[in-house]
Amino acid sequence: MTQTIGKSFKDIISGTVLLFVTKVTFIAAAITYVIIAWLIGDSINSFIISYLSWLPWEWLQTTGAKVASMAISYMVFIIMISIVTSFMIEPLLIQLAKKHYPQAKVVGTPNITTSIVISLKSAVMMFLIFIFTFPIMFIPLVGAVYMLWLWSILLKNPTIYDVSSLFIADKKEIKSKTKKSTVLAMIAAAFNYIPVLSIFAAVFAQILFLHHILGKEED
Numbered sequence: 001m002t003q004t005i006g007k008s009f010k011d012i013i014s015g016t017v018l019l020f021v022t023k024v025t026f027i028a029a030a031i032t033y034v035i036i037a038w039l040i041g042d043s044i045n046s047f048i049i050s051y052l053s054w055l056p057w058e059w060l061q062t063t064g065a066k067v068a069s070m071a072i073s074y075m076v077f078i079i080m081i082s083i084v085t086s087f088m089i090e091p092l093l094i095q096l097a098k099k100h101y102p103q104a105k106v107v108g109t110p111n112i113t114t115s116i117v118i119s120l121k122s123a124v125m126m127f128l129i130f131i132f133t134f135p136i137m138f139i140p141l142v143g144a145v146y147m148l149w150l151w152s153i154l155l156k157n158p159t160i161y162d163v164s165s166l167f168i169a170d171k172k173e174i175k176s177k178t179k180k181s182t183v184l185a186m187i188a189a190a191f192n193y194i195p196v197l198s199i200f201a202a203v204f205a206q207i208l209f210l211h212h213i214l215g216k217e218e219d
Helices: 002-012 015-054 058-088 090-100 112-138 142-167 173-177 181-193 197-218
Strands: none
Touching: 002 197, 015 058, 015 090, 015 197, 058 090, 058 112, 058 142, 058 197, 090 142, 090 197, 112 142, 142 173, 142 181, 142 197, 181 197
16 A cells, blocks of 8 residues: 555656646636536525524524535535546556556556546535535544545546556456555545645546556556
């Protein structure tokens, strides 16, 4: 695990990965702006205000609504980063695999439609769970673990699909080689606690899984 994380951190600061993250960020930011500003912004605000109407003090309702609105906007951006990363990641994963594991063979390719569908399902699941349970985020310590777990939902299944489709021919092997997938996803999700570094979470998850799978084969 330590070796996997170390290799992933070295890759994440390479010029190739930084350029990839820059492109993904611009695309995701544009999509997020359209979604928040034109499609769901007012609906989210109305829902939050209604949802928090049970709170006893008006100032607490207002503060809670502002915090929740910012959290949801940020979450939409994180979701877009994950989806766009999944859509564009294949060439980068192949390039990194050739660099670190020249003996590894590309045995397939992710289906773009399937990849997007899995990413959207994970995003919807995460978003719905958050909408109906977000007060948990205000509980000290518990809230921190809760957010890591939520973000891991967004990263886990799309990353498993993207990486395994490239390098695992036998689908029965996927379960045995991704037993620690939730832990890896939560490690990558920790980037989301720092707004600037959050743009690296999705690609870091992909690279972590790449080294986790191919590193085992090398061993």
